[in-house]
Amino acid sequence: MDDELRERIEREAEKHALLNAVKHDSDADVGAIMGPLMGENPDFRQHGGEIPGLIGPVVAEVNQQSADEKRERLEDLAPEELAEMEAEEEADDSLLPDLPNAEAYDEVRMRAAPNPNGPWHLGHARMPAVIGTYKEMYDGSFLVRFDDTDPETKRPDLTAYDAILDDIDYLGFEPDDVIRASDRVETYYDYARELIEMGGAYTCSCSGEAFSNLKNDGKPCPHRDKDPETTREEFEDMVAGEYSSGEMVLRVKTDIEHKNPALRDWVAFRMIDTPHPREEAADYRAWPMLDFQSGVDDHLTGVTHIIRGIDLQDSAKRQQFVYDYFGWDYPEVVHWGHVQVDAYDVKMSTSSIKELIDAGEVEGWDDPRVPTIKSLRRRGIRGQAIVDAMVGLGTSTSNVDLSMSTVYANNRDLVDDETDRYFLVRDGEEFAVEGGPDSAHPPLHPSFEERGTRDIPVGDSVLLESGDVPAEGERVWLKGFGAVLREGDSLVATGDDLDVVREGDVAVIHWAPTDGVSVRMRTMDGDVTGVAEPDFGDVPEDELVQFERVGFVRVDDRGDDETVVYFAHK
Secondary structure (H helix, E strand, O other): OOHHHHHHHHHHHHHHHHHHHHHHOOOOOHHHHHHHHHHHOHHHHHHOOOHHHHHHHHHHHHHOOOHHHHHHHHHHHOHHHHHHHHHHHHHHHOOOOOOOOHHHOOOOEEEEOOOOOOOOEHHHHHHHHHHHHHHHHHOOEEEEEEOOOOOOOOOOOOOHHHHHHHHHHHOOOOOOEEEEHHHOHHHHHHHHHHHHHOOOEEEEOOOHHHHHHHHHOOOOOOOOOOOHHHHHHHHHHHHOOOOOOOOOEEEEOOOOOOOOHHHOOOEEEEEOOOOOOOHHHOOOOEEEOHHHHHHHHHHHOOOOEEEEEHHHHHHHHHHHHHHHHHOOOOOEEEEEOOEEEOOOOOOOOHHHHHHHHHOOOOOOOOOOOOOEHHHHHHHOOOHHHHHHHHHHOOOOOOOEEEOHHHHHHHHHHHHHHHOOEEOEEEOOEEEEEEOOOOEEOOEOOOOOHHHOEOOEEOOOEEEEOHHHOOOOOOEEEEOOOEEEEEEOOEEEEOOOOOHHHHHOOOEEEOOEEOOOEEEEEEEOOEEEEEEEOHHHHHOOOOOEEEEOOOEEEEEEEEOOOOEEEEEEEO
16 A cells, blocks of 8 residues: 555545544544445555554544534535535424525514414414424514404403413413404504505495305495495494494405405404403404404514415415505415324314313313313423424425324423332232232332332232232232242242343232322323322322333322322323
8 A cells, every 4th residue: 555545545534534523423433434435435445454454543533633623624624525414414403394485584473373262272282383493493583463353253261361371381482472463453443444545445234145146256246336435434333333243344355256256355344242251352343354353463563474274275365465455565374284183082173172171071171081282281291292293293285193102202202211110000909928028129210220219118918900910820020029929819929039030931010019109090091090109109299200011190189088190101
């Protein structure tokens, strides 16, 4: 091997060692770089036996450098490959597709616009999860706007405003601004008045059926060409509450012959006799339709990007007429499909869940059987587990299915290290214990010995789960205690060491003393009762633990007679 080839090998080895170290943020390894080194330089292969010894010192020298020094040296040696690697890293870090034309705006501003007609079901978590993530990606801002301008059909629930904000906080996001559309009715009136002056709107007293027939035929109603002064007077009468529900509406003048009938002269304001439940808005009777209200608000609040369901594509088209009248630029729009969630028998619908609660079939919005954010929170699911699952669905226009197993896996990753272990025996069978130690001392967490152990007194008898009961003459290993042999109604300690488990077909099972803590475990399938080891009685409320071989639970209530826990997942 001549000196020129030696220098070339060392130079290429340094490059690949730097690429390996920077990419993995760790020391480079001779074995790890041999493949790419030979792959890029086939002429090196004839010297394959010599190269490991030659490049070993080069790799060692690279490993002595700091992370910044490695990156700087790599930029000198292979700037294009470094740039390519950084681009790949950036793509990996980008959890969501880029927003359209984001670079055209000084700040990306997005909004979640919930209807506060009840606490959120699980599907509602998708919007703040994605918007909150985009806010972090673009260093943007996040607006929550309560679209509460329908006091009749989608009547607001006064408790839902704070409940929804609480859900958003639980998911890990803090909105930059919060507004209520019902506080802004006068603003919508002002823009309606401007639209009337432009000749862009007219009052109409046609019945719904009569207008529908005309609209479907592409014919104008007799009120379409009334003068702006008459329209203005009749609109002021609407504002003053002079009409009853159904008597008068204000329509946006669009294209009465538009190929899509849904866009023809759509209603901007209508009369509603039912007072708004918020005292501040209870006197209004003329209420804006959602397309008018949200269109005006999106412009006034500086929203740059809107995410909405694929079924709401007509909303943007309707609102575009208003934007054209006022000379506004319409925000960028991302349409996505619906999300469905498995594992629940209850329909993911606010109104359906409310009906079940009213009928007494479920106990409330946090009942473990209903697919709500409050329910998952009470079960001990971290908000981040939901966010990660929702973000993982992306923003496709196709309908998507969220598997609860994904949420559970995310949560397990988040909580596994911090949750201590305990035993719970469900509907146990009692067996006398003969011989063996007086107490057992299994670790609080098998991966963190420094946390210490639990103290489980054995007493005269223990409880086993029915599925774990050994056959007559069969051995099992009681975790933390040792091997026992079943003889009738007794479990006799055999004194065997752990090798019996390793060498034989001996099941390892959990157990509990008969005088342990009474537990009621609430699950999606109903309540389960059991007995937990005594040390579990010291776990405070709201703490998450793992019952070994059962699953993760959240301690909900320490009653006098029993402790109530909510089952999270295995």
